[in-house]
Amino acid sequence: MATSTSSPQDRTTGTGPPPGTDPGVKRRRRGALLHRLDVKGAPYAFIAPFFVVFAAFSFYPLIYTSWISLHRVELASLDFMEWVGFDNYLALVRDERFWNALGNTITIGVLSTVPQLLMALGLAHLLNYRLRGSTFFRVASLTPYATSVGAAALVFTMLFERDFGMINWGLSLFGFEHLDWENNKWAAQAAISVIVIWRWTGYNALLYLAAMQAIPRDRYEAAAIDGASRWQQFTKVTVPGIRSTIVFTIVLSTIGATQLFGEPLIFGQGPNGVTGGADNQYQTLGLLLYEEGWKSYQMGRAATVAWAMFLLLILVFVVQRLVKRFVARKA
Amino acid sequence: MTTDSLPVRPPDTPVAPQPGSGPRPAPRRRRFSLRPSAGRQHHAGPLAYVLLGLASLLSLFPLYWTLVAASSDNTRVTQTPPPFLPGPHLLENLGKAWQDAALGKAMFNSLVVAGAVALSTVLFATLAGFAFAKLRFKGRNILLMLVIGTMMVPPQLGVVPLFMMMTELGWGQKLPAVIFPTLVSAVGVFFMRQYLAEALPDELVEAGRVDGAHSLRIFWSIVLPVARPAMAVLFMITFVHTWNDFFWPFIVLDMSNPTVPVALTQLSAGYVRDQSLIMAGALLGTLPLLALFVVFGRQIVGGIMQGAVKG
Numbered sequence: 001m002a003t004s005t006s007s008p009q010d011r012t013t014g015t016g017p018p019p020g021t022d023p024g025v026k027r028r029r030r031g032a033l034l035h036r037l038d039v040k041g042a043p044y045a046f047i048a049p050f051f052v053v054f055a056a057f058s059f060y061p062l063i064y065t066s067w068i069s070l071h072r073v074e075l076a077s078l079d080f081m082e083w084v085g086f087d088n089y090l091a092l093v094r095d096e097r098f099w100n101a102l103g104n105t106i107t108i109g110v111l112s113t114v115p116q117l118l119m120a121l122g123l124a125h126l127l128n129y130r131l132r133g134s135t136f137f138r139v140a141s142l143t144p145y146a147t148s149v150g151a152a153a154l155v156f157t158m159l160f161e162r163d164f165g166m167i168n169w170g171l172s173l174f175g176f177e178h179l180d181w182e183n184n185k186w187a188a189q190a191a192i193s194v195i196v197i198w199r200w201t202g203y204n205a206l207l208y209l210a211a212m213q214a215i216p217r218d219r220y221e222a223a224a225i226d227g228a229s230r231w232q233q234f235t236k237v238t239v240p241g242i243r244s245t246i247v248f249t250i251v252l253s254t255i256g257a258t259q260l261f262g263e264p265l266i267f268g269q270g271p272n273g274v275t276g277g278a279d280n281q282y283q284t285l286g287l288l289l290y291e292e293g294w295k296s297y298q299m300g301r302a303a304t305v306a307w308a309m310f311l312l313l314i315l316v317f318v319v320q321r322l323v324k325r326f327v328a329r330k331a
Numbered sequence: 332m333t334t335d336s337l338p339v340r341p342p343d344t345p346v347a348p349q350p351g352s353g354p355r356p357a358p359r360r361r362r363f364s365l366r367p368s369a370g371r372q373h374h375a376g377p378l379a380y381v382l383l384g385l386a387s388l389l390s391l392f393p394l395y396w397t398l399v400a401a402s403s404d405n406t407r408v409t410q411t412p413p414p415f416l417p418g419p420h421l422l423e424n425l426g427k428a429w430q431d432a433a434l435g436k437a438m439f440n441s442l443v444v445a446g447a448v449a450l451s452t453v454l455f456a457t458l459a460g461f462a463f464a465k466l467r468f469k470g471r472n473i474l475l476m477l478v479i480g481t482m483m484v485p486p487q488l489g490v491v492p493l494f495m496m497m498t499e500l501g502w503g504q505k506l507p508a509v510i511f512p513t514l515v516s517a518v519g520v521f522f523m524r525q526y527l528a529e530a531l532p533d534e535l536v537e538a539g540r541v542d543g544a545h546s547l548r549i550f551w552s553i554v555l556p557v558a559r560p561a562m563a564v565l566f567m568i569t570f571v572h573t574w575n576d577f578f579w580p581f582i583v584l585d586m587s588n589p590t591v592p593v594a595l596t597q598l599s600a601g602y603v604r605d606q607s608l609i610m611a612g613a614l615l616g617t618l619p620l621l622a623l624f625v626v627f628g629r630q631i632v633g634g635i636m637q638g639a640v641k642g
Contacts, residue, residue, distance in 0.1 A: 042546030046458040047462050047474060051477075057513075061488075062489045064492035126382055127383070131380075137386075142628070142635070147393075148577070150591070154598060155393045209636065258485070261577065261578045265581075289490070299491050
């Protein structure tokens with residue numbers, strides 16, 4: 001750009017001498033104009049890529065999902081859309097598989113999120129001590145985060161194997177019967193939750209640890225002077241001190257839980273993957289979406305499931321808000 | 332939605348590294364051990380070490396066991412009690428799994444996808460982060476809120492139209508279909524904004540202006556050098572995240588042209604029944620990221636603690 005030739009005082013030159021009187025002035029005026037254009041326009045140019053890509057590949061598809069959900073669209077002929085009104089939604093609420101998947105998504109969501117965040121809180125507390133080898137402990141707890149869903153689910157499938165799996169072997173040492181982790185509904189959901197918990201606990205612990213380190217030391221000293229025990233310091237100083245981080249991780253893991261897909265898909269092993277077990281015992285909404293769209297070739301139906309997932313997410317946050325308000329009023 | 336309840340960098344997390352902290356991204360550990368600092372309360376007792384050791388064991392054991400199984404043959408993996416030490420067949424199994432799951436192509440694809448996405452995310456996030464942190468323009472706060480708001484929308488919800496779009500563009504089963512939708516990241520923008528707001532002095536930008544540099548030039552010669560440590564961290568975290576991305580690649584790619592996580596599903600889908608080969612494949616698919624963690628683990632940990640990044 002030509003602004004590099006303009007001198008500093010050009011920046012304030014709003015109205016100069018009439019144009020064309022002197023080539024130097026003209027050039028300087030053009031420079032000033034470009035400079036103003038640069039200062040005004042550059043910020044928008046810098047943020048534009050984000051908004052353009054987001055609009056094209058996230059926002060537009062999200063909106064268009066609702067339009068598609070009102071049509072019959074088949075995977076083989078994507079151009080042909082037949083208007084069916086709310087038929088897809090009616091079919092969805094009458095479909096047992098939907099209520100089953102909704103229930104599974106919620107139970108696996110609770111089973112995986114609650115222990116995960118509680119354990120992360122404990123782990124963060126331990127990491128917050130003055131430690132030898134703290135880097136090792138931190139990196140070690142984050143390592144599962146580097147394992148892809150695919151690899152993690154394959155390994156845990158084997159650990160949870162009914163006949164030779166290490167977990168059943170370990171349980172048998174304590175006299176427990178071998179458990180059929182895949183076909184028993186609750187066992188399967190627990191096993192899938194274990195995969196989620198394994199992958200994300202360390203990550204959340206690091207977020208909590210970062211927040212804990214920012215709590216001023218004198219708050220602990222004041223609490224200690226007031227005679228607070230270690231446990232009281234933890235509940236009265238540490239937890240309130242990292243409250244907004246806790247909210248943040250709850251939001252993130254809730255979003256993750258409503259979208260759960262890879263773990264149940266691969267844990268299923270074999271052709272049953274998409275159905276979430278032989279009796280759909282651990283089919284989530286994510287799996288149902290995929291089954292409708294890419295196994296039954298009904299894209300309109302799949303779009304309805306996507307909307308149901310979105311509504312579930314909104315519902316969860318509304319409930320969360322209400323609970324928060326209720327708790328705040330009681331306190 | 333509830334965007335106002337989402338403090339992406341919660342106010343109680345520590346701020347980004349101070350200006351002038353140099354090119355080393357995460358020197359905080361050493362600093363903490365030199366002088367007592369906020370939040371660091373007590374020396375760890377033996378119980379804390381025991382519990383932490385247990386946590387590390389639980390974190391690392393599944394990966395170790397992958398190695399044990401990948402280096403055994405099928406009978407050894409399925410015996411009772413299960414083996415706890417590696418066997419002699421590691422290289423043989425890795426070679427077979429490499430072929431059976433077409434992992435060579437998958438590795439190459441994942442490298443291309445994760446590399447391209449990480450590069451573009453870092454570039455666009457730094458540009459936008461700089462604009463939001465240091466440039467003045469109308470609607471800045473609203474637009475920033477909008478960026479944060481987009482984090483609340485899981486991209487999975489748009490897969491049906493996205494799939495139709497990609498088919499129309501002729502990108503079905505092709506890498507651009509997984510690269511383009513993730514070229515930018517709201518979390519990345521926010522991460523860079525927070526970092527630059529702290530690390531880039533206003534005077535430096537002003538001095539550039541006074542010297543007559545235009546915005547792009549200021550970005551290139553003033554912002555980039557300051558942003559480099561955060562950019563490196565964002566690059567690694569985005570790389571890890573993209574490498575592990577599953578839902579959308581699984582939908583839009585097929586086994587003729589997969590990324591690593593997509594190729595790994597083939598191992599479980601009954602094509603390979605040999606348990607030790609499945610584990611060898613899982614190990615291969617994880618190795619590149621494990622290597623990244625061994626070398627840069629400290630920086631990645633520091634980055635996650637700085638910015639609450641989940642791409």
